[in-house]
Amino acid sequence: MYALVSKFGVDSAYPPFESKTPSGELVGFDIDLGNAICAKLKVKCVWVENSFDGMIPALQARKFDAINSSMSQTEKRAKAIDFSHKIYANFEALVVRGGSALVTMPESLNEKHIGVLQGSTQEAYARKHWTNGVDIVPYPSQDQVWNDLAGGRLDAALVSGPTAESGFLKTAQGRDFGFA
Structure with a gap:
């Protein structure tokens, strides 16, 4: 039997949104959010680390199913990918x-x-x-x-x-x- 998997692209250099513990575990708001989404969907979360500037090309190349790294919606980005509703305001x-x-x-x-x-x-x-x-x-x-x-x-x-x-x-x- 195959387990359903959801792969999220993430750049781990952005605490408090996503970062790594000294032991290499991914933590942060976006990680917690992704894990909650996976739990709700009853799928296994797989985290794929990627450089921020390569997130959209990697998503388009299907290296992962969604970007779950804090990313502001811009006109140019919105032409390339779909965005969820805004979850929080950044400064x-x-x-x-x-x-x-x-x-x-x-x-x-x-x-x-x-x-x-x-x-x-x-x-x-x-x-x-x-x-x-x-x-x-x-x-x-x-x-x-x-x-x-x-x-x-x-x-x-x-x-x-x-x-x-x-x-x-x-x-x-x-x-x-x-x-x-």
């Missing part, structure tokens, strides 16, 4: 070293290096609104953004606020940083 934030005078205005960011997740709505926003003299630096994973911000190779990072708070600001690496 975007600029993360800077404590004491920094940077703010989200383009003049403040002139000649600064701003890290963003490649393929994210944050990258799209930055490229649309910060066009003159701001160096937008895309990264394939959020962990790489945090590493370069902490290492001084970036002046700031434009990210999901809850992800910044749980995945960076509350860690030893992010203790000297905050929201602009």
Whole structure:
């Protein structure tokens, strides 16, 4: 007898939505939500890790049945895939070293290096609104953004606020940083 399976694509670098414990177990809001959906449908949940910028192509290639990684609906994305109703509201934030005078205005960011997740709505926003003299630096994973911000190779990072708070600001690496 075959068990029914639902495969969810997820990028595990976005606490509190999805992340990994030190033992490698996937945890977070999106993981709990997916497990609840699978329980309701009486199917086995299978989690397929994928880079965020490759989520839509992987879904289209049928590597998984659905994306269960926090993804904002944009006009371009809605042309490629279907979205559920919005489950929660997110906010975007600029993360800077404590004491920094940077703010989200383009003049403040002139000649600064701003890290963003490649393929994210944050990258799209930055490229649309910060066009003159701001160096937008895309990264394939959020962990790489945090590493370069902490290492001084970036002046700031434009990210999901809850992800910044749980995945960076509350860690030893992010203790000297905050929201602009």
